[in-house]
Amino acid sequence: MKLELSFNNRKRFPDRDLLDDLKKVAEALGKETIGFEEYNEKGTYHSGTIAERFGGWHKALEMAGLRKYISLKKITDEDLVNDLKKVTLESGKDSITCREYDEKGKYGSRTITQRFGGWNKALLKAGLIIEHNKNFNTEALINDLKKVANELGKESIKSSEYDENGKYGISTFVHNFGNWNKALEKAGLVIKYNKNVTVDDLFENIEQVWLKLGRQPGRRDMKFPLSKYGYTFYTTKFETWKKALEQFVKFINSEEIETEQTIEAKAEEIGTEQTTEEKSEIVPRHKTRRDINLRLRFMVMRRDNFKCNACGKSPTNNPGTELHIDHILAWDKGGETVFENLQTLCSVCNIGKSNLDFNV
Numbered sequence: 017m018k019l020e021l022s023f024n025n026r027k028r029f030p031d032r033d034l035l036d037d038l039k040k041v042a043e044a045l046g047k048e049t050i051g052f053e054e055y056n057e058k059g060t061y062h063s064g065t066i067a068e069r070f071g072g073w074h075k076a077l078e079m080a081g082l083r084k085y086i087s088l089k090k091i092t093d094e095d096l097v098n099d100l101k102k103v104t105l106e107s108g109k110d111s112i113t114c115r116e117y118d119e120k121g122k123y124g125s126r127t128i129t130q131r132f133g134g135w136n137k138a139l140l141k142a143g144l145i146i147e148h149n150k151n152f153n154t155e156a157l158i159n160d161l162k163k164v165a166n167e168l169g170k171e172s173i174k175s176s177e178y179d180e181n182g183k184y185g186i187s188t189f190v191h192n193f194g195n196w197n198k199a200l201e202k203a204g205l206v207i208k209y210n211k212n213v214t215v216d217d218l219f220e221n222i223e224q225v226w227l228k229l230g231r232q233p234g235r236r237d238m239k240f241p242l243s244k245y246g247y248t249f250y251t252t253k254f255e256t257w258k259k260a261l262e263q264f265v266k267f268i269n270s271e272e273i274e275t276e277q278t279i280e281a282k283a284e285e286i287g288t289e290q291t292t293e294e295k296s297e298i299v300p301r302h303k304t305r306r307d308i309n310l311r312l313r314f315m316v317m318r319r320d321n322f323k324c325n326a327c328g329k330s331p332t333n334n335p336g337t338e339l340h341i342d343h344i345l346a347w348d349k350g351g352e353t354v355f356e357n358l359q360t361l362c363s364v365c366n367i368g369k370s371n372l373d374f375n376v
């Protein structure tokens with residue numbers, strides 16, 4: 017047997033009577049709607065009876081053809097914060113004064129001030145800027161961050177976790193520290209999602225996304241599955257996406273890439289000693305390694321306009337096209353990994369070429 021709550025011994029008034037009385041009291045007060053406290057003062061029945069019968073006070077109002085009643089107590093902190101944000105954004109600003117809010121807001125600034133214990137605290141909660149308090153206490157933010165992490169028993173917290181349990185808005189942290197991870201760092205917490213990702217990993221990922229797109233990626237492209245790392249990995253390391261791209265380009269351009277000329281020069285410098293990993297009997301002597309480094313790969317694709325040299329397909333005009341780098345003279349046949357001996361092929365043409373080579 018299931019346990020059920022019982023509400024016995026209560027005289028059952030007809031639904032119609034309850035609704036009629038509700039309407040009557042509202043009319044007598046000259047209002048389109050009514051709160052249950054007001055009703056209890058003037059009504060024939062108890063608000064609880066009505067709410068229970070119709071599945072809630074609002075439902076009863078609806079059945080009686082009255083408007084939804086919003087009691088001050090029913091307005092959640094979130095409602096207030098959301099309206100505060102909305103009004104501020106609509107006026108194209110990042111902060112707002114009580115007076116400005118009272119002109120356009122849905123609620124009163126007094127209600128908001130009382131609820132949050134001050135106008136600035138409300139602004140904080142809404143993630144807005146406190147214009148008249150520039151020297152604001154970042155320590156309070158850090159302390160609250162630590163406190164929440166402690167309460168959750170975690171060495172790191174996600175911004176969404178903080179948002180649920182913390183006192184301040186996420187955007188307040190971002191505004192004061194630059195980004196969420198920097199706030200975590202300041203609080204001595206662990207930055208979970210990028211502690212093992214190196215700049216090289218991030219550059220390599222930029223390149224991969226760039227090649228998949230056949231064009232320079234925008235920050236909106238930096239998301240799974242196109243990108244292995246999200247946009248925030250880049251802003252954490254480089255502050256902005258633009259700076260990340262600039263650093264990437266700087267890295268690509270940082271050294272000369274391997275060309276026939278540069279490897280000749282290098283070979284003279286160090287002698288043409290073969291590395292041990294190259295099997296001398298089978299493989300012809302090489303001055304370069306077989307694998308193509310990120311910079312060289314990128315330069316070759318850029319030279320070829322991110323298009324297949326054989327069929328002309330590119331990810332931009334044929335989404336899904338996968339570009340590869342191919343040794344024009346096969347490495348197995350003595351071809352070097354140098355700019356001149358490399359070309360861009362799509363995966364289809366590249367497989368075709370390997371087969372041909374194989375049959376030769």
Ligand SMILES: [Zn+2]
Nearest residue numbers: 324327362365
């Ligand atoms: Zn092709």
